[in-house]
Amino acid sequence: MPPGDRRFMYAKQYEITLPADYDMRIIRKRVADFGHLLDDRAGLGLKAYLIRERSSDGSPVNQYAxxxxxxxxxxxxxxxxxxxGFQGIIRDFGxxxxxxxTGIASVAGPGRKFVPRAASRRLTPLPVDPETEATGLGLTARIEQENAALALLARxxxxxxxxxxxxxxxxxxxRFVLWSDAVPADEQATERYEVLHLSAPGLAELPNGRTW
Known part of the structure; x- marks a missing residue:
């Protein structure tokens, strides 16, 4: 990316885990009624309104995330x-x-022209690399590998x-991925979600590739 085209990206997520017998139609209605409020929010690249339902697609919990x-x-x-906007969550759920x-990279895939219906998240711990040469660059090498894998995945x-x-x-x-249909069975994900709505006012302003 040319020096004048650097773009900022920051990811965040909150998880509201609900009782096992919670009626998830309440969350579906909430999103249907209010999801559009961020469709034109300045500074927002995207917000994916995600849920997991207990016993659906392997989820052990009901969750709004x-x-x-x-x-x-x-x-x-x-x-x-x-x-x-966050005051609504605090008011209703605590x-x-x-x-x-901190964002490292984002890539558009061939499904960008469709409304995403599913999402996957993979959280990976980054243990300290013993690094026999003591360069301090073990993390950098790992990130380069993950960037290359992300580019391949996005195709x-x-x-x-x-x-x-x-x-x-x-x-x-x-690693977070939005999918136009179901998350593929072979996708290495720690969590799989249903997407109820996508607000994406600044999608075009997100980085195309790495943030540096």
Missing amino acids: PFYLWNDVGAMAQFLAGGG RPTVAHW RDGVHTAALAIDPQHWQLL
Whole structure:
């Protein structure tokens, strides 16, 4: 990416785990009624309104787990703490922990022209590399490998958007993929979701490839 075309990306997600007998139609109605409110939110790359239903696609829980890619950190902060929308979650469900990751790359796939119906998440711990040469570049080499794998994955039919991000507090690597249909059986995912709605006002402003 040319130096003048660097683009910012920050990922975040909160998970609201619900009782085993919770009627998930309540969440479906919530998204149907209010999901469109972020369809034109400045600074937002995309928000995927995600759910998991207990005993569906291997999920052990009922869960509402919206996922965001932001391209403006101020807009993200205003959403979380400035009355920009997150207060609705706090009011209705309490204040959940918000996981967040620094963006490394995002890639558009051939399914970008379709509305995504499913999503996958893979969280991978990044153990300390013993590095016999003590260069300190073991993490960099791992990220290069993951970037190459992300580019290959994004060529698959059905991929809408694929993103890679890192949590440097817990040293976890996130791979998040939106799919135009079901998540393929061979996709290595720690979680699989149904997408109820996609708000994507700044999709075109997300990085095309690495953020550096």
